[in-house]
Amino acid sequence: MMAWVVAAPLLSAILTVAFRNLEARRRARVIFAGIAALMPLSLVGNVDGLSFTFAVVVSALSFLATVFSTRTFSSDWGGEGAIWSRKWVYFVLLGAFWSAMLLVVLTNNFATLWLGISATTLATAFLVGFSGEASALEAAWKYLMLCSVGIGFALLGIVALAHVAIAAGIDPRFATSWTAIAAHAPSDPPGLARLATVLMLVGFATKAGLVPMHTWLPDAHSKAPAPISALLSGVLVSCALYAIMRTLEVGSALGVSSLLHALLLWLGAASIIVAGGLMLAQRDLKRLLAYSTVEHAGIVALALGFGGPLGALAALLHVVGHAFAKSAAFFAAGMIQRDCETTTLGRLRGLWQLGSPGRLLLAALIALAGMPPFGLFVSELLVVFAGIAAHQWLPLGIGLVGIALAFTAISRNAIEIESGMPGANEARLATRRSFVAIGAMAAALVAALSIGVVPWTALGGSLQKTAATIDSSR
Amino acid sequence: MTLTLVILVVGAVLLMNGRTVGVLVAYVVLAMTLSAFDLTAALASPATFALFALATVLKVVLAPLGILLFVRVNPAAADLRPSLPMAARLLLVIAFALLAEAATQLPALASVVAHADLAAFVILCGVGMLMIFRNLLAQMIGLLVLGIGIGFAGSMLAPGLPESIELGATFDALVATFIGLALVRAMVVHDPLLDVETLRRLRG
Numbered sequence: 177m178m179a180w181v182v183a184a185p186l187l188s189a190i191l192t193v194a195f196r197n198l199e200a201r202r203r204a205r206v207i208f209a210g211i212a213a214l215m216p217l218s219l220v221g222n223v224d225g226l227s228f229t230f231a232v233v234v235s236a237l238s239f240l241a242t243v244f245s246t247r248t249f250s251s252d253w254g255g256e257g258a259i260w261s262r263k264w265v266y267f268v269l270l271g272a273f274w275s276a277m278l279l280v281v282l283t284n285n286f287a288t289l290w291l292g293i294s295a296t297t298l299a300t301a302f303l304v305g306f307s308g309e310a311s312a313l314e315a316a317w318k319y320l321m322l323c324s325v326g327i328g329f330a331l332l333g334i335v336a337l338a339h340v341a342i343a344a345g346i347d348p349r350f351a352t353s354w355t356a357i358a359a360h361a362p363s364d365p366p367g368l369a370r371l372a373t374v375l376m377l378v379g380f381a382t383k384a385g386l387v388p389m390h391t392w393l394p395d396a397h398s399k400a401p402a403p404i405s406a407l408l409s410g411v412l413v414s415c416a417l418y419a420i421m422r423t424l425e426v427g428s429a430l431g432v433s434s435l436l437h438a439l440l441l442w443l444g445a446a447s448i449i450v451a452g453g454l455m456l457a458q459r460d461l462k463r464l465l466a467y468s469t470v471e472h473a474g475i476v477a478l479a480l481g482f483g484g485p486l487g488a489l490a491a492l493l494h495v496v497g498h499a500f501a502k503s504a505a506f507f508a509a510g511m512i513q514r515d516c517e518t519t520t521l522g523r524l525r526g527l528w529q530l531g532s533p534g535r536l537l538l539a540a541l542i543a544l545a546g547m548p549p550f551g552l553f554v555s556e557l558l559v560v561f562a563g564i565a566a567h568q569w570l571p572l573g574i575g576l577v578g579i580a581l582a583f584t585a586i587s588r589n590a591i592e593i594e595s596g597m598p599g600a601n602e603a604r605l606a607t608r609r610s611f612v613a614i615g616a617m618a619a620a621l622v623a624a625l626s627i628g629v630v631p632w633t634a635l636g637g638s639l640q641k642t643a644a645t646i647d648s649s650r
Numbered sequence: 651m652t653l654t655l656v657i658l659v660v661g662a663v664l665l666m667n668g669r670t671v672g673v674l675v676a677y678v679v680l681a682m683t684l685s686a687f688d689l690t691a692a693l694a695s696p697a698t699f700a701l702f703a704l705a706t707v708l709k710v711v712l713a714p715l716g717i718l719l720f721v722r723v724n725p726a727a728a729d730l731r732p733s734l735p736m737a738a739r740l741l742l743v744i745a746f747a748l749l750a751e752a753a754t755q756l757p758a759l760a761s762v763v764a765h766a767d768l769a770a771f772v773i774l775c776g777v778g779m780l781m782i783f784r785n786l787l788a789q790m791i792g793l794l795v796l797g798i799g800i801g802f803a804g805s806m807l808a809p810g811l812p813e814s815i816e817l818g819a820t821f822d823a824l825v826a827t828f829i830g831l832a833l834v835r836a837m838v839v840h841d842p843l844l845d846v847e848t849l850r851r852l853r854g
Contacts, residue, residue, distance in 0.1 A: 301829050310840050314849050317786065317833050324793055324826050325780065328800050332773075335804035342808060351808060367757045 181219060181231075182278045184212035185238065189271025193264050202246050205267065213239035216278070223282060225642030226492075230281035230418050233496055236623070237411050237503050238274040240616040241403040244507050245270065247612040248402075248514060266306060266401075272299040273407065280415045285353040286334045286376070286426075289419055290327065293383060296412055297323045303404045304396045315395035322392040323383055330379025330419075336372035337426070340365065354422055358429035365430045373427045373436055377420060384416035384473045387447040394454075397466035402510020405462060409469040410503035414495045417476050421491070421646045424480055428647055433483070441481030445574040447474025452581030461509050461519040464589060465502065468544050471582045472498040472552075475559055478575050480647065482562040489631075489643035490558035497551030497627040501543035504620035508537035511613060521589050526598030536617045538594050543624045545586040546579065551627025558631075656683055657768050661775040662743045664795060666736060670721045670728045670787055673779075674714045677791055680772065681710045684802045691809055713794055713827045717787060720831055726842040727834075731784040739782065746774040765806055772799030786837070786844040790830045 188208030195201035216231040223231070245267070276299055279292035297320060305316030338351035340362070350356040362369075378389070385393035393413075397405050420440070427436040451470035458464040472494065479491035511533040513519050527534025543550035556579065563572035630636050656679070663676035685706045692702030721728050732739060750771035753759060759766050776799050779792025834844060841848040 298825050298829060301833070305833060305836070308836065310837070313833055313837050313840075317830070317837070317849065320826060320830060320833070321780070321789055321793065325777075325796060328793075328796050332800045332803055335800075335807045338808035348808070368759065371756075371759070 177218060178222070178282055181215045182275055182282060184215050185209070185235075185274035185278070186268075186271040188212050189268045192267065205246050206243055209239050209242040212274070216282075219282070223284075224645065225638060226418070226421065226645060227281050227284075229492070229496065229639070229642060230414065231278060233414060233499050234274070234277045234281060234411050237499060237620070238270075238277070238407060240503065240507075240620055241407050242267070242270060242274075244406075244510070244613050244616040245401075245403045247610045247616075248510065266303070269299050269303050270404070270407075273303065273404075273412075277411055277415050281418055284355055285350070286337065286422070287352040289422065290331055290334055293330070293380070293415065293419060294324075294327055296415065297327065297383075300400075300404065300408065300412070304400045304408075306401055306404070307399070309399070311395075312399040315392075315399040318392045319396040322389070326379050326382025326389060328379070329382075330376050333372045333375030333377075333379060336368055336375065340369045340372060340430070354426050354429075357426050361429040361431070365432060369430045370432045370435055373423055373430070373432055374439065376423045377436055377439060380416050380419040380423060381443055381477070384413050384420065384477070385447075385470050386443045386473055386477055387450045387470065390447065390451070390470045393470055394463050394466040397469060398460065398462035402462075402506050402513060405465070405509070406503040406506035409466065409506060410499040413469055413473050414499050417473060417491070417495050420477070420480065421488075424647055425645065433647065437481050437483045439481075440477045441568060441571045444474045444476070444478030444481050445571040445578070447471065447477060448575045448578030449581070450578075452578035452585070455582050455585035458585070458589075459521050461512065461521055461524065461589070461593070462506070464521070464585065465505050465509060465544075468582060468586065469498075469502060471578065472502070472544070474578070475556065475575065478571060479555075479559045479562055481571065482559070482566040482568055483647050484562065484565065485640065485644045485647070486558065486565055487562035488646040489640055490555050490562050492639060492643050492646070493551060493558065493627060493630065494555035497543070497555055497624055500620045500624035500627070501540055501550060501552060504536060504617045504624065505540035505544060507613065507617040507620065508533050508540060511610075511617075512537065521593060524593040525596040526594070528594040530598055532614045533617070534594060536614065536621060538590055539621050540617075540624075541586050541590040543621070545583045545590075549628055550624050551630070552624070554628045554631065653683065653687070653765075654768060657771060658743075658747060661746065661771055662740075664775050664791075665743050665746075665778050665782065666739045668730050668732050670717065670730060670785075670791075673730060673788070673791055674717060677795060678710055678714050680795065681706075681798050684772070684798055685710065687802070688805050691805065709794065709798060716828060716831055717790065720834065721787070724838050724842060724844075727785065727787055727838065727844045729785065729843070730788040731843065731845060732782055733784050734782050742778060742782070743775075746771055746778060750774060766803070769799055769803035769806065772802060775799070784846045786830075786834050786846060786849070789846070790827055790834070793826060793830075 192201055192205045192208055195204050213235040216235050219228060273296060276292050276295035280289050283289050301316050301320045304319050305313045334352055341351040341357050342348050344360055344362040346356050346360050382389040397408050400408060424436055427433045448471050451467045451474060455464055455467045458467060476491045476494050479487045479494060509519060516524060543552055546552045546556045630639060660676045660680045664673055667673050692699050750767045753770040754767045773796060776792050776796030779795060780789050838844060
């Protein structure tokens with residue numbers, strides 16, 4: 177069953193190509209994607225809570241991105257002459273991307289997880305360079321090279337971990353399974369276990385865009401078509417953070433979690449402060465959102481670095497809340513880019529007066545700034561509590577300064593683009609609106625809002641149990 | 651001893667030669683040498699051998715052939731444009747060899763596996779290629795070298811692991827190569843020399 181769940185998005189994207197009539201193809205695309213998005217629900221009880229949570233997030237947002245792309249697909253996205261800049265190729269690559277992300281979150285061993293992460297790079301390299309513009313090609317190249325090198329080192333860590341597992345008496349066939357390693361972890365882990373988990377952490381952190389391995393992220397996320405930016409920022413980064421959570425889980429079992437905690441603390445704090453500072457200097461909406469992704473990935477890393485069930489819960493809530501809020505923001509940015517023909521911050525004005533896209537963008541920016549009532553406010557509060565509980569004052573202080581900088585950057589730009597009188601380009605937003613695309617944005621925002629109340633619902637208990645499996649070392 | 655010498659010479663050529671064809675020949679020699687090292691383990695079963703053969707063909711034949719064909723069509727891209735002078739590159743090779751030797755003295759790696767120094771040297775050469783050449787093709791070959799270095803380390807660290815992992819890693823490097831070639835083909839319009847500095851300026 178799990179194989180079908182993973183393969184369904186890619187198969188449905190390929191099947192859709194068979195439809196000759198364009199309108200029938202559009203409808204089939206949405207229906208097939210809807211079925212593929214519901215399939216992970218059949219895995220309740222067959223996978224653990226962490227995998228299930230991420231599978232639901234991946235599928236929900238990939239479905240919304242497919243719907244959004246179907247309704248707003250712009251011919252401007254594709255470049256002339258490039259073989260990959262065709263509509264059907266775009267949707268097949270999107271399906272492959274979705275399947276690869278499901279493979280990452282549904283497997284139970286690092287070898288397959290690595291293959292999935294690697295496949296996401298390959299599926300999305302063309303999507304980043306989809307426009308065929310020189311700057312997009314440069315971004316795609318950097319993305320391909322840096323991420324391939326990063327996950328190469330993660331692979332080195334995985335085989336070193338397998339060496340440790342085999343030496344501990346685990347059957348080589350299960351040497352990369354985190355459940356097997358956790359169950360048969362050696363009581364006195366060798367130094368190689370430290371090296372292995374550090375290599376894995378650094379490799380996956382490259383894919384998550386943590387500083388100093390973040391340089392590919394702002395270019396790739398800002399140059400891709402908006403729905404792909406939404407998935408890259410909202411979901412792919414989450415998948416990389418999921419891989420880090422699994423690494424931490426194994427690190428805890430092997431007794432090397434203190435080293436991983438320290439590394440995560442400083443990677444997280446550095447990401448927040450660097451991204452927060454750079455956000456103040458951004459003059460492009462999509463680049464601002466991309467740097468905000470680095471900041472939020474840093475917050476998750478910081479929460480994981482603080483450790484314990486509280487830190488893990490904060491990290492989990494933050495990943496989910498950020499995924500939905502960031503996707504909504506990129507969807508809105510995509511509509512603005514299509515209709516206003518710019519995402520330059522100094523040239524956008526009066527979006528509030530133009531109805532839903534501008535207002536939904538404002539709501540998404542409020543969520544990303546960590547303001548109530550959105551879920552990110554609750555998760556950031558939990559991160560602070562986790563930091564206080566862990567007595568990690570310096571990283572917490574650095575993180576808070578970075579969050580304040582990011583807050584300032586987002587608020588300042590939100591006021592600038594929403595206020596004033598709209599120009600002629602902006603006015604097109606009011607006339608060319610797509611209700612399906614707006615629905616996709618609104619759905620993502622409702623989810624981002626709902627995450628804030630989860631800890632106080634019945635779902636909160638199971639989420640806490642899930643978080644406890646990530647890190648029970650403190 | 652012979653293996654060490656071959657890998658040292660190949661590593662030196664990879665970092666010091668400035669032409670695509672010369673570097674590709676060094677890469678093929680390296681890939682064949684390290685694949686031959688795995689041959690004994692691959693003969694364990696027909697399935698293992700089939701996967702080994704497939705992985706070897708992918709990395710030894712298809713990847714270099716793709717790059718070679720590209721260079722024939724775009725001869726201006728044949729110069730790998732090293733950003734360091736020859737003497738500095740020679741020093742880098744020596745530094746990498748010493749670093750690789752020192753890596754085996756690390757408590758984490760001490761007496762773990764044989765040839766850890768060679769694997770570390772190949773990995774460092776791959777990283778070095780990514781850093782010191784300004785031509786995008788050199789970065790691609792560097793990625794391939796890094797991939798086979800990691801594969802070599804993997805085959806020594808965990809020889810009992812399924813062969814599919816090595817195949818997956820090889821397949822990944824190969825697909826990255828061809829995606830890279832497709833991107834490079836689109837970029838050669840903007841800069842026939844494929845200079846990374848020119849590419850950065852395209853960012854605007």
